[in-house]
Amino acid sequence: MTLSFKRIVVVGGGTAGWMAAAALATALKGSSVELVESDEIGIVGVGEATFPSIRNFHRLLGIDEAEFLRATKGSYKLGIEFRDWRAVGESYFHTFGDFGELSGPNAVWGQYHRLGEASLGALGEQCLSSVMASKGRFMVPRVEHRFDYAYHFDAVLYAAFLRKLAEQRGVRRTEGRIVDVARRADGAIDRLLLADGRVVAGDLYIDCSGFASLLLGRALEEPFVDFSHWLPVDRAWAVPSERIGTELTPCTRATALEAGWAWRIPLQDRIGNGHVFASRYLDEESARAQLLQQLDGPALAEPRLLRFQTGHRARAWVHNVVALGLSGGFLEPLESTSIFLIQRGLGKLIDLLLSGAPLSEPVVADYNGLNARQFARVRDFIILHYCLSARRDSALWRAMTTMELPDTLAFKIHAWRKAGALQQYDLEGFDATSWLAIHAGMGHWPEHTDPSLGDMTRAEALAGLQWRRERIIEAVAAMPTHGAFLRGMLGR
Ligand SMILES: Cc1cc2nc3c(=O)[nH]c(=O)nc-3n(C[C@H](O)[C@H](O)[C@H](O)COP(=O)(O)OP(=O)(O)OC[C@H]3O[C@@H](n4cnc5c(N)ncnc54)[C@H](O)[C@@H]3O)c2cc1C
Incomplete structure (x- = not known):
């Protein structure tokens, strides 16, 4: 296989398309990058909460944080508050933070669990960024801090922000609806035909056409690996609402509901809300009503319904097409x-x-293997949030807590339950600390604890945890609120 990439065509101008175009134009000086998008079709535009890795992406592109936050009406994200996941009325945080050592006699979680001391509060109180999130405080980490952060932003504004940057770096934008795709004798994509008769041709095509999956799915008919037996949610209502109250929360909120869960994402000028649900357990109108009940302020638009299926194309890269997003x-x-x-x-x-x-078959096969494993790792982490629940109050919760798990996840849960081991595979999206946050938040503790925890007396262990908790309280009390920090960053 000899694959040229002199002329790269990106199909689609959503978050994936503009991320790809901006990054390719920045990194590959000898290639031309053309992006085709259809204003008529538009973008999904609901991906508003992110993961800390986005900061590396911005660094590589030379994006200034304040400029980005101003352009996208963005805010800071320390993690997610999970409400009602283990049981209605209970909540916990999964932040991009630190719980100290994870094994041996100094393991914070290990001593905390061994002591079973109510005065220590929740394990989350041993994590700086979880306490920051619960108190509405934020600052970017200093050298002595061990936490990471991400952002919330308006996805439509983010695509526009990246578009400007990409065009400045030489990306050519072609507006038009693709109505046909011509293939070469070897099966690869030859050219795209637009509704007005124009033709766009390239050597390498990046398929960022959203759920339509125009090239990889429709033209190349790459099979779909369906995860819906593990992750049955297949619909989402999304709606923005007015921001009521003065302070911005520095975290996303995910509230478990009867047949799915609702998100709440705070932006500078509004709140992004959505209800992700399984249509096999709840009809669309009831799901819409449940979302509207969750809003803290009046809705700013009519709720929008999105339909999807969880899973991924078996291969992301086929012939001269690579799918992203x-x-x-x-x-x-x-x-x-x-x-x-x-x-x-x-x-x-x-x-x-x-x-x-040379981009040979084994290189492409390796790329596809990595991609599939990454999806599987994230899938397992998401299932963990459901399968540990104590809820049995609706059909969704009964199904999610009794279903057969993927082997990879079943092994991890077993390793934790039996021996307190936070097993990690390659290509994990979430590190052992994140897995710990979910296990602990869901009240899922090992049956046997590490005997080396006994190297420390109970009094020493308690003093250590009390000390850590108090230092965290002091540090957080001295931090600005999220809103104040953000205003300072934006120069307002
Ligand atoms: C309910 C929901 C909530 C989400 N929340 C998050 C989140 O919090 N965080 C997160 O990281 N991700 C989230 N996502 C995912 C996120 O929205 C997407 O990964 C991200 O927006 C990228 O989308 P995309 O660019 O692949 O597709 P789209 O935004 O759909 O873009 C597709 C592009 O292809 C173009 N196109 C399609 N067909 C044609 C055609 N025939 N001719 C020309 N152009 C065409 C469209 O015009 C558009 O420009 C969420 C997704 C959903 C459904």
Whole structure:
């Protein structure tokens, strides 16, 4: 297989398309990049919460944080508050933070669990960024801090922001609806035909056409690996609402509901809301009503319904087509991982193209293997949030807590339950600390604890945890609120 990438055509101008165009134009100086998008079709525009890796993407593109936050009406994200997931009325945080050591006698979680001391509060109180999130405080980490952060932003404004940057770096934008795709004798894509008769041709096509999956799905008919037996949600209502109250929360909120869950994403000028649900357990109108009940202020538009299927195309790269974003697959947005997966796919692709080495079949097969494993890793992490629940109050919760799990996840749960081991595979999107946050938040503790925890007396262990908790309280009390920090960053 000899694959040229002198002329790269990006199909689609959503988050995936403009991320790809901006990054390719920045990294590959010898290639031309053309992006085709249809204003008539528009973009999904609901991916508003992100993962910390987006900051690396911005660094590589030379994006200034304040400029980006101003342009996208963005805010900071320390993680997610999960409400009602284990039981109605209970909540916990999964932040991009730190729980100290994870094994041995100094393991914070291990001593906390061994002590079973109510005065210590929740394990989350041992994590700086979880306490920051619960108190509405934010600052970017200093050298002594061990936490990371991401952003919330308006996805439509983000695409526009990246478009400006990409066009400044030489990307050519072609507006028009693709109505036909011509293939070469070897099966590869030859050219795209637009509704007005224009033709767009390239050597390498990046399919960012969203759920339509115009090239990989429709033209090349790459099979879909269906995850809906594990992740049955298949609809989402999305609606913005007025921001009521003065302070911005520095975290996303995910509230478990009867047949899915609702997101709440705070932006500078509004709140983004949505209800992700399984249509096999709840009809669309009832789901819409449940979303409207969740809003803290009046809705700013009519709710919009999105339909999807969880899973991914078996291969992301076939012939001269590489799919990024929704055209390649979608897992439900519980942990805001779509943009993260776009970034990983794009980063790997650019590494391969930059190497200048011939793009042989094994290289492409390796790319596809990595992509499939990344989807599976994130899938397992998302299922973990459901399968540990104590809820049995609706058909969804009964199904999610009794279903057969993927083997990879079943092993991890077993390793934790039996021995307190936070097993990690390759290509994990979430590190051991994140897995710990979910296990602990869901009240899922190991049956046997590490005997080395006994190297410390109970009094020493308690004093250590109390000390850590108090230092966190002091540090957080001295931090600005999220709103104040953001205003300072924006120069307002
Ligand atoms: C309910 C929901 C919530 C989500 N929440 C998050 C989140 O919090 N965090 C996160 O990271 N991700 C989230 N996502 C995913 C996120 O929205 C997407 O990954 C991201 O927006 C990328 O979308 P995209 O660019 O692949 O597709 P789209 O935004 O759909 O863009 C597709 C592009 O293709 C073009 N196109 C399609 N057909 C044609 C044609 N025939 N001719 C020309 N152009 C065409 C369209 O015009 C458009 O420009 C969410 C997704 C959903 C459904």
